[in-house]
Amino acid sequence: MSPRSTRRASLQLARFVPFRLNRLAVAVSQHLSAIYRGRFQLDIPEWRVMATVGQDPRCTAQHIAASTRMHKTRVSRAIAHLLKRGLIERVSRAADRREMQLRLSSSGRRMYAQLVPLALLRERALLACMSARELRGFITGLARLEGFLGVAGPAAARASASHAESLP
Amino acid sequence: MSPRSTRRASLQLARFVPFRLNRLAVAVSQHLSAIYRGRFQLDIPEWRVMATVGQDPRCTAQHIAASTRMHKTRVSRAIAHLLKRGLIERVSRAADRREMQLRLSSSGRRMYAQLVPLALLRERALLACMSARELRGFITGLARLEGFLGVAGPAAARASASHAESLP
């Protein structure tokens, strides 16, 4: 064993990246979910469904589960809530009657139109604690880890790089 | 409204940093908790308690809750499990009988000694998907966000900068 590897044989949780990542994600979630819950009575799964359906108008539960990496039961329950509130609508496809096509209702579209600018504003406010250069570095690392763990499709990986350019 | 701000008035969840952070944290947690659960039958709160008690031998539940930012009931239940399994011990302090001082038992120390190298190994394996330069950038951004959201004490902030140097 080299002196170098023994030097850091101890563990400090405050420096342990997986822990820090989890703690940070919880804090960011809480920071944002104040909007969803307080103003629109959406929890996080519901917000994700709204966001996904809003950007893809011929969306299925399956597709939402895959792109958000939420468990399909979580998606199913979020959809059930949104249906009950009349924020989304569902039609079964003639081609395959197992699938249900989802889209925003008119009231859902109204909420979506209010929700999206607020969410983007919060994201910008959050990331404004970094310089543009730091942000690029951070996003790059994020994308590397996503790629390593296989949590983002190739489309998302391509998108993420260009995204940094349009942020402060 | 400027053309620039209207250009990105739409939201793509796959590019939305808070969502990506959460998704990544979940993936990293699952990646790591395979060790804790499979090999040592620890869940994440229990692992965090072990890690905290192991690095600070005169630790209280209160201190664990503050430094990990876990809810005190979560900490309390994790401690109860570890006590039942004989991995930690507890003595009430004469100075203040509300507080209970925690420390690893001998079997807890044995587990800790096996656990820490594995955890550090996994961290290194995870972060090896980045170059040293990318890693520094990523850790810097992490620290900025932690500072902005107030999730890390000043000690942790100081530590995090120097940490990057000792990683690949």
Place this chain on the structure above:
DNA sequence: CACAAACGGTTGCGCACGCAACTGTCTGGA
């Protein structure tokens, strides 16, 4: 054509979580 396997989506169940309320202990000011 038939039937088994795969698939989209839902549901029953057990479990961990956070909130609020609680117990027991300490502290500070009237």
Place this chain on the structure above:
DNA sequence: TCCAGACAGTTGCGTGCGCAACCGTTTGTG
């Protein structure tokens, strides 16, 4: 001195979650 409030830690309760099992539909293979 006393008592109201703060604090460490625990517990009852409602809720959301993931797993596994399930239903109805489609697909593929003999």
